[in-house]
């Protein structure tokens with residue numbers, strides 16, 4: 524949930540530790556050239572598959588990373604590809 528009590532839903536069937544492991548290992552690969560948009564700080568990808576201990580919220584209910592300069596590659600690049608994009612309902616990114 525975010526600060527307003529709204530549940531940020533990921534695609535629950537694909538929100539698994541195995542998917543996280545795959546994102547982690549493939550994060551050295553480039554971001555798809557078909558990605559468009561920008562991060563709008565919804566915080567949904569910081570809950571895949573569990574809530575990240577570094578996820579913080581500010582006064583307007585948006586999420587931010589408590590270790591932003593040091594965040595791992597899979598966080599920096601999410602969603603790297605359309606197939607790993609499981610937070611489409613709230614994410615500011617989309618794929619052509």
Ligand code: SF4
Nearest residue numbers: 562563566568614615
């Ligand atoms: S799901 Fe998308 S918009 Fe939300 S925090 Fe992650 S990258 Fe940003």
